[in-house]
Amino acid sequence: MNDTTVARLDAAVKRYGPLTALDGVDLAVRRGELLALLGPNGAGKSTSISLLLGLIRPDTGRAELFGLDPQRIEARRRIGVMLQSANLPPTLRVGELLRLTMSYYPNPRGCDETAALAGIADLLLRPYGRLSGGQQRRVQFALALCGRPELLFLDEPTVGMDIDARQKLWTAMRALVAEGCAVVLTTHYLEEAEALAQRVVVLGRGCVLSAGSVDDLRKRVALTRIRCVSELDTEAVAGWPNVASATREDGHLRIATAQAEAVVRRLLDADPALGELEVQRAGLAEAFTELTRDAVEAADTDQREAA
Amino acid sequence: MQTAISVATSAPAVSMPRRRLVGAYLEEARSECLRYLRAPGFMLPIMLFPTMFYLLFGVLMVKSNGADAARYLLASYGVFGVMSPGLFGFGVSLALERDGGLLTFKRALPMPPGAYLLGKMLMAMAAAGMVILLLMALAWSLGHVTLAPLQAGALLLTGMLGVLPFCALGMFVGTLIKGQGAPGMLQLIYLPMSFLSGLWMPLPILPAFLQRIAPVWPSYHLDRLALAAVGMNRGPLLVHVLVLAGVAAGFALLAARRLRRHG
Incomplete structure (x- = not known):
């Protein structure tokens, strides 16, 4: 294995009953790169991410995080996660959620630094349940990056955000990548992939249709x-x-x-x-x-x- | 030269200092307690039902029978009150969090193993302790029940530890049913079981058949222990402790297996 690879799928197959969600997908995320995972609904994006996070197991093939089984906590201490939907406890304040999530990591970012990066400094004392949808997404982003991860999974992070909030999130993502953090981003917004990604993998019907740099894909188009x-x-x-x-x-x-x-x-x-x-x-x-x-x-x- | 650099850049394994690991468990428990203490929809029914029942049946209606009845019913309604944070605090919240994606999110995070369940357990123990304290305050002030400090301590301990088998049962139901179906299912377990094990009306008043099958219910065994704590059961206790420990371990194992398989 190449030691610049931080996460990978190796001929991963995942079936749900008669449905084949992933049909032999190879995927490698390299240190410090922003990889965009594109594809229509049902293409296998979320399944790929679930495999890399160890939430599900491949039927055949392998999933690895930092060369380890993704279910090993040592591997997950090096990642941050923002899922498509997660109902966080509504009665906890944003600062409390942040403190809880930071406690899971060996060397987390400071609370103030995290809040500034994610643009939630003004929300820390508010109960999570009282926030707007876009604000909640920003808090979830803060939770993803608070552990100083080397690899960040962002599943549709900008859904429900207005243009201004989306721009801020892009800026934050760029700052993280500049620090050397690798990012796996799934998105429906192609301009997002175009603006941020160094590499784009297009999935369709559980297979990799195309993989290459944004320039490669652009050349193609x-x-x-x-x-x-x-x-x-x-x-x-x-x-x-x-x-x-x-x-x-x-x-x-x-x-x-x-x-x-x-x-x-x-x-x-x-x-x-x-x-x-x-x-x-x-x-x-x-x-x-x-x-x-x-x-x-x-x-x-x-x-x-x-x- | 090139290889030397690439080896050097492969990051070292991250180790978690022991202090931070303990801190993570504490944070999880703290958050779990805070979030439910702040949710009146959860705390009020847990606190109000047993106290209302006790006021009605244990204090107002037994005036003629005196303090002994009030003392007997303090133990029974204490057990009734302790069951609910276990069944609902654990079972309903687990069912809702499996449905809402919070459990998935926590499984993706490097949360230390068991911290989630341990946090819920401590929260249920704290809520059970509060129910017992509230009932004892009512029994002392309105029911003229006097407990020796040792008895009060024993009842509190019985309540706080006695919640655990019901946590396990609630957890098991929470792994069977997702989302909003769980509260109804748990009510169907909670209310009949309370009645059948003599928590609402003392067992001797119930039909003989129901008295005979009462030892089937875990709440019966907890009631025997609670009665012993207030000095109204002189029988052997070990068997009840063992039954409750067995119930707790059994349902916890079943639930853990389902959680691992189905998430």
Whole structure:
């Protein structure tokens, strides 16, 4: 094992009855990196995190935290956790919750430092149950980072936060990563992954669809899509310089390219009858949709073939 | 050179000093007590039901029978009052916290093993102690029951330790039923069991059949001990202590097994 890996899944399979939640997932989190885990609902994000936290056991394969079984308390003393939903005791004050959680760790951050980082200094004396949803999420974030963890799990941390609170949380996450803390982030907001992550793993139907740096993923999607009605030969167009791919679907010629201007100019020259020209720039969101849709379609085809 | 650096950067295993470990257990117990002391919806029924019942049946209605009846019923309603923080404090809170995700969160955190259950146990013991003190105050001031300091201490101790088998029973039910279903289920155990073991009406008044099966209920055994504490049971006690210890261990084991398997 590489000693810069802080957490990993190794061919992890998890089934719930007839449903396969994870189907042989390999995942490695490296020291000090922010890894975003993306995928539609039911893709296996939460199952992956539960395995890494030792909340559930893989049916086959392995889950490791700092090279140990995640259920070992020595491993969990080095992590911080913010789960998607946790009803904390409503009658306890924020400061008391913080003090309790800090007591679990060998070398926690100070109360003031934690509160400042998470932006909850003004909430310490308030009962948890009286806070707004967004404030509660900030308190949960504070509980996650108060133990001075080397690895932080954040499951959908910014759900229910307004834009301002979200920006503050991003700043705090960046500060933690700068300290050398690794972060595993699951999110529905792609701009969040784009803004923060060094590496993005896309899950779909319990499998890893893509894994790479944000730049890799962006490159994959930095392509512009051109769509038009044209009689030009698809294979010939595919051979043009700067053309990444050309296909024909529903009578439309579809081209992916990194140099849309040059390709459009050549298209118009080559086919004066060309019509319905559309040029569209793909973002991370689009690539993501495409990636996961491909997976769904492939799965559907498999099922049809199997039937 | 390169390898030397990479070896050096692999962080050392983090060790938890013993003092901090003990501190974590204490913090957990403190938080557990605080959160329930501040929840009137939890504390009021626990305090009010046994005191109201005792006032009604143990003080007002037994005036003619004198202090002996009040003394007898102090023990019985004490047991009735002690059962509820065990069953509800432990069982209902566990069922709700399994449902609300708090238990999952705590399992993900490096909370020392058992701190969660130990905290709930201490909270139930504290609440049981308060119930007993409250009843003793009523018995002394309104029922003219005089207890020797040793008797009062024995009753308090019986109550605080006697809550434990009911904690275990509550915990077991809490692992069977998630969320809002648990309180109803526990009432179905709590009220009939109290009646059948003679906590509301002394056993000798109950039908002979019910008297014969009374030793089935753990609350019967705790009642024998509580009666002994106030000087109204001269029979052997060890058997009752053993039965209660067995009940506590049995349900705790069953519950722990379910918790490990199902979370």
